[in-house]
Amino acid sequence: MKVTAAQVQVVAQMARLSVPADRLDAVAAELSAVLDAFDVLATIPLNEASADADAQLARRPDEVVGELGPDQVKLNSQHVNDSSFVVPKVLE
Amino acid sequence: VSVPGTIEQAQAALASGEMTSESLVQACLDRIAAHDAEVGAMLAVDTDKSLAAARSSDARRRAGAPRSLEGIPVVVKDNLCTAGLVTTAGSKALEGFVPLSDATAVRRLREAGAIVVGKTNLDEFGMGSSTTNSAYRVTKNPFDAARTAGGSSGGSAAALAQGFTLGALGSDTGGSVRQPAAFTHTVALKPTYGRVSRSGLIAYASSLDVVGPMGRTVSDVKRLYLAIAGHDEADATSDQRPVDASEPSVSGRTIGVAQEWLEGLDAPIADALDEARATLERAGARVVEVSLPSSGLALATYYVIACCEAASNLARYDGIRYGPRAAANTLTETYVRTRSERLGPEVQRRLLLGTFALSAGYADQYYRRAQAARLRIRHEFDEALRDCDALLGPVSPVGPWRLDEPTPSAVQSYQRDALTVPVNLAGLPALAVPTGFGGTPRLPLGVQLVGRMFEEATLFALGRALEVEPGPSLYLGRDVLTKAIRT
Numbered sequence: 001m002k003v004t005a006a007q008v009q010v011v012a013q014m015a016r017l018s019v020p021a022d023r024l025d026a027v028a029a030e031l032s033a034v035l036d037a038f039d040v041l042a043t044i045p046l047n048e049a050s051a052d053a054d055a056q057l058a059r060r061p062d063e064v065v066g067e068l069g070p071d072q073v074k075l076n077s078q079h080v081n082d083s084s085f086v087v088p089k090v091l092e
Numbered sequence: 093v094s095v096p097g098t099i100e101q102a103q104a105a106l107a108s109g110e111m112t113s114e115s116l117v118q119a120c121l122d123r124i125a126a127h128d129a130e131v132g133a134m135l136a137v138d139t140d141k142s143l144a145a146a147r148s149s150d151a152r153r154r155a156g157a158p159r160s161l162e163g164i165p166v167v168v169k170d171n172l173c174t175a176g177l178v179t180t181a182g183s184k185a186l187e188g189f190v191p192l193s194d195a196t197a198v199r200r201l202r203e204a205g206a207i208v209v210g211k212t213n214l215d216e217f218g219m220g221s222s223t224t225n226s227a228y229r230v231t232k233n234p235f236d237a238a239r240t241a242g243g244s245s246g247g248s249a250a251a252l253a254q255g256f257t258l259g260a261l262g263s264d265t266g267g268s269v270r271q272p273a274a275f276t277h278t279v280a281l282k283p284t285y286g287r288v289s290r291s292g293l294i295a296y297a298s299s300l301d302v303v304g305p306m307g308r309t310v311s312d313v314k315r316l317y318l319a320i321a322g323h324d325e326a327d328a329t330s331d332q333r334p335v336d337a338s339e340p341s342v343s344g345r346t347i348g349v350a351q352e353w354l355e356g357l358d359a360p361i362a363d364a365l366d367e368a369r370a371t372l373e374r375a376g377a378r379v380v381e382v383s384l385p386s387s388g389l390a391l392a393t394y395y396v397i398a399c400c401e402a403a404s405n406l407a408r409y410d411g412i413r414y415g416p417r418a419a420a421n422t423l424t425e426t427y428v429r430t431r432s433e434r435l436g437p438e439v440q441r442r443l444l445l446g447t448f449a450l451s452a453g454y455a456d457q458y459y460r461r462a463q464a465a466r467l468r469i470r471h472e473f474d475e476a477l478r479d480c481d482a483l484l485g486p487v488s489p490v491g492p493w494r495l496d497e498p499t500p501s502a503v504q505s506y507q508r509d510a511l512t513v514p515v516n517l518a519g520l521p522a523l524a525v526p527t528g529f530g531g532t533p534r535l536p537l538g539v540q541l542v543g544r545m546f547e548e549a550t551l552f553a554l555g556r557a558l559e560v561e562p563g564p565s566l567y568l569g570r571d572v573l574t575k576a577i578r579t
Binding site: 003007008011012014015016017018019027030031033034035036037038039040041042043044045046048060061062065066068072073075076077078079085087088089090 | 392393395396403416424449451
């Protein structure tokens with residue numbers, strides 16, 4: 001699987017990461033090499049993929065247990081005010 | 093007071109009054125102060141609180157109410173939350189993060205009387221097998237400081253081998269307690285998925301992550317395991333079955349050796365495996381050949397699934413709720429700059445791989461096929477374990493490598509995990525047991541036993557049969573120990 005520098009840029013954007021322009025080709029080559037090693041999975045027919053295997057792991061309903069209060073949630077943030085996390089303006 | 097070799101020895105000394113928990117914890121703190129600059133095992137040392145807890149423990153013992161791990165010092169991998177004690181997961185993204193509560197496994201250790209002395213180094217978020225991917229320091233092997241202690245729980249393993257503690261917690265997503273144990277002549281259990289709560293374990297790959305106990309002997313690891321195992325409502329994948337504390341017999345057991353795991357092993361590791369096989373036969377077990385034909389798919393399957401899950405789990409590290417934040421003018425720029433500055437290169441590589449493998453047009457090719465391969469691998473283990481009580485195999489195809497070796501490519505680095513990741517994909521329990529020293533120079537060797545789901549008790553029995561007789565000097569600490577194995 002050959003990954004291009006342009007694809008790296010798109011994937012980095014999705015992952016909310018920044019790859020410097022002078023590293024794009026090197027990162028593309030690294031990812032290509034790893035994805036080549038993943039090609040062994042092409043021998044698995046897609047129709048062998050059943051329902052999500054992870055679904056077998058859940059043993060109780062996915063429900064919130066023991067919620068934290070707002071003050072506790074904010075304790076490890078360095079940018080908070082009385083009621084919220086403070087972030088740069090989203091809308092002008 | 094010197095640090096005893098094992099929890100068992102320490103418990104006897106505490107019970108007889110030969111030592112107090114305070115003196116024992118102080119002895120561990122002294123060893124950390126004397127040796128950690130060289131080894132690099134610790135990320136935080138909780139001196140005042142651990143000594144205060146030791147004094148409380150001594151009072152409890154005097155009152156006649158000791159618990160199962162009363163007064164025993166332990167260390168905890170730094171991806172397990174500890175209330176009031178900084179927890180970084182080896183990442184600058186969590187620099188200064190102080191959890192509000194203990195991980196369930198940590199809480200249960202404390203409830204059993206154990207004393208948390210400090211937090212140990214790891215590859216960032218558990219992503220690596222050398223403890224060189226930590227954002228803070230490199231952990232070195234106590235038996236040869238020029239070599240890796242393994243990873244990602246290398247800090248916990250090195251702390252045990254160096255005599256900083258009597259027990260440790262690690263985590264194992266693809267071999268992260270077993271491989272460092274094999275590299276440092278310590279014992280580690282990867283429990284069955286769902287047996288030990290993951291609540292408070294900082295997630296890397298949620299369907300693979302497990303918390304694992306580590307110690308110097310199989311009996312010590314069993315003690316720690318019995319303290320932390322069992323159902324926990326806070327973990328949606330926690331199993332409700334009772335924990336088996338029995339002591340089954342080794343005689344009459346059937347042990348399988350997968351032929352696919354024997355290819356490309358370093359000679360000392362192959363020899364150690366042969367020796368382990370002979371030891372089990374002498375103990376009355378029958379050793380047979382089995383096949384796991386899809387072993388060649390395991391590495392790709394593991395890395396696709398682990399990277400995809402990491403891409404989701406690590407999305408939360410954006411500088412808003414935890415850790416320092418990069419200066420930026422917009423919200424998106426805040427996320428991107430913070431993550432790019434705070435996450436290390438190996439973590440970023442895995443996030444890019446996971447995001448790519450989940451992206452439109454590629455999810456079928458990678459993620460769905462990996463899930464199918466995972467089921468196939470699980471079924472093959474089930475088949476092999478239908479006729480066998482456990483499987484015996486190597487932990488790693490290579491021994492602890494030199495830290496000054498040229499940096500391998502990502503693929504070469506991942507290939508070192510080929511013998512541990514299949515067990516995580518199948519969710520099975522596995523115990524890494526030291527088998528002595530070998531090769532040139534002489535370095536620790538170990539093997540792993542893989543059991544049926546929730547049959548950890550069988551692994552402990554088999555592990556005890558394999559355990560090398562320590563002899564009088566083995567647990568006297570690294571200085572004596574290293575001298576002993578070199579002569």
